[in-house]
Amino acid sequence: MSTGVTDQFPGGALAAWEQGEAQGRRALRQRQARILMFVLLGWLTMLLVWQWGSAQLPGRVLPGPWPVAQEMWEIVASGRFVRHFLTSVTRTFMGFGVAALVGVPVGYAMGRSRYWRAFFHDGVTISGTVPALTYAVMSLIIFGISTIGPVLAVALVSTPYVALNVAEGVRGVDRDLIKMSEAFGRSRREIRRHVLIPTIVPFVYAAVRLSFAVAWKVEALTEVFGGRNGVGFEIRREYQLFNVTGLLAWMFLFIAFMLVIERLLAVSERRLLAWRPQERAGI
Amino acid sequence: MARLTVDDLCKTFPGSGGRPPNRVLDNVSFDMQGQVFVSLVGPSGCGKSTLLNIVSGVETYTSGQLDLTNDEGRPARLGYVFQDPRLLPWRTVVQNMLYVQDDNSSQTRDRALRYLDMVGLANNTDYFPTQLSGGMQQRVGIARAFSVEPDLLLMDEPFSHLDAITARGLRENLQEIWIESRKTVLFVTHDVMEAVQLSDRIIMLQPGGRIFDDITIDLPRPRHQSDPKVATMQAEVLGRLESMTGVNDDVSQAAPTGGAP
Numbered sequence: 001m002s003t004g005v006t007d008q009f010p011g012g013a014l015a016a017w018e019q020g021e022a023q024g025r026r027a028l029r030q031r032q033a034r035i036l037m038f039v040l041l042g043w044l045t046m047l048l049v050w051q052w053g054s055a056q057l058p059g060r061v062l063p064g065p066w067p068v069a070q071e072m073w074e075i076v077a078s079g080r081f082v083r084h085f086l087t088s089v090t091r092t093f094m095g096f097g098v099a100a101l102v103g104v105p106v107g108y109a110m111g112r113s114r115y116w117r118a119f120f121h122d123g124v125t126i127s128g129t130v131p132a133l134t135y136a137v138m139s140l141i142i143f144g145i146s147t148i149g150p151v152l153a154v155a156l157v158s159t160p161y162v163a164l165n166v167a168e169g170v171r172g173v174d175r176d177l178i179k180m181s182e183a184f185g186r187s188r189r190e191i192r193r194h195v196l197i198p199t200i201v202p203f204v205y206a207a208v209r210l211s212f213a214v215a216w217k218v219e220a221l222t223e224v225f226g227g228r229n230g231v232g233f234e235i236r237r238e239y240q241l242f243n244v245t246g247l248l249a250w251m252f253l254f255i256a257f258m259l260v261i262e263r264l265l266a267v268s269e270r271r272l273l274a275w276r277p278q279e280r281a282g283i
Numbered sequence: 284m285a286r287l288t289v290d291d292l293c294k295t296f297p298g299s300g301g302r303p304p305n306r307v308l309d310n311v312s313f314d315m316q317g318q319v320f321v322s323l324v325g326p327s328g329c330g331k332s333t334l335l336n337i338v339s340g341v342e343t344y345t346s347g348q349l350d351l352t353n354d355e356g357r358p359a360r361l362g363y364v365f366q367d368p369r370l371l372p373w374r375t376v377v378q379n380m381l382y383v384q385d386d387n388s389s390q391t392r393d394r395a396l397r398y399l400d401m402v403g404l405a406n407n408t409d410y411f412p413t414q415l416s417g418g419m420q421q422r423v424g425i426a427r428a429f430s431v432e433p434d435l436l437l438m439d440e441p442f443s444h445l446d447a448i449t450a451r452g453l454r455e456n457l458q459e460i461w462i463e464s465r466k467t468v469l470f471v472t473h474d475v476m477e478a479v480q481l482s483d484r485i486i487m488l489q490p491g492g493r494i495f496d497d498i499t500i501d502l503p504r505p506r507h508q509s510d511p512k513v514a515t516m517q518a519e520v521l522g523r524l525e526s527m528t529g530v531n532d533d534v535s536q537a538a539p540t541g542g543a544p
Binding site: 176177179180181182183184185186190194195198273274275276277 | 365371427
């Protein structure tokens, strides 16, 4: 790995090594260019199929890519995009907050003690198996049309993920590092801060990334059934107006937004976990 | 510096599942103090690691006495080098060094950096452990143990997981640091060559946990493997270790060469 410390090479070997390295880089660039071309071809094919399909059906049933793109632009330009997405994102993260507040301590207890593990295990498993749709509907029945409903649905969906991942993380703590810390006279607080928490953080991140995709959909779904604002609400409104163009526009914005958030999570994870060799390699 | 007195120390692990209790240390007595490098040598299973753990306080003993104090008569401060480096992977080299310090004064920091320099890692302070080779990681482990200014430095086969060439380099390095710092060291190893090169004194344990021999190595430092005087001494100590086989029948099971499969 290039980040590692290289030893001293004799002159000839070093030159040969550098030459090989340059060749390797060139081949890598060519391969990347080819891959990019195939990605673009894939997109082009998708758009062509869509265009073709929309030509076969009446205009209002399946509008083509161009009108949808125009509608997307209008939604963004009018400020509705920012307003509704901000609402949905805020609720999703509030739900995540609740999930973390409940899931981290539960997971910690499950990881530390076999008795707490026994206590929580079935409950967590069951609540992780319940279909997300059920949570959406249940929280609507209980809370009606309000902010609490969607937040609760998101929290219920994400908590088991967080709890199980944190438990896994705590169980994976390296006993040898704890013994080392004790041998050097570190306090329990220091051990928690420098050994335990850094062990758990990657697991929490994995939980957030895994459950985000689900949580975000649950959020939108809850808004479809009983929201007064948010992305899901907008999608339902377009549905009621039978405006397929608007529906598709919101859907694509939804997808684009979700990909951006996923990317952001991945980048911040890579920053935070820079010590892991696979993060440095950019995998 | 520390004074360590061990008197008639015994350790018996209780037998479990119908097996008889297992005596691993049998009336071990020795005494060491001041600027000495003492090695505990013996085949695997002779109780040398257990003895080290008892000295460090991780393990209890069954009977006998153990007294460990520093020059002022207070409990000695310990430094530890393990078989594997045991570095926090999420902290950089210098952060790992500072983790085991009791304060974060600039003086402490300078001391940590000085020891990193002594193990040849002055330019790698901001690397993560996974960016270093195994040998370099173990160098950090050694620097870490010295940097807490221990009264007694305990080392548990610190080079046994390294390849021969890397281990050789680290041994030379440890010797240099020791010549400079003259800490009290208790060093566990099964490698007689290593023990002769590094130690002032070699305490040999035999299976069953009895002291078999106590040898003083009176050779000038720095010592090199290639030096004929060192080689002669190594041969002599190895000879004594081999004579152990005749004394105790159990050795044939523990020693790497002998015994039925």
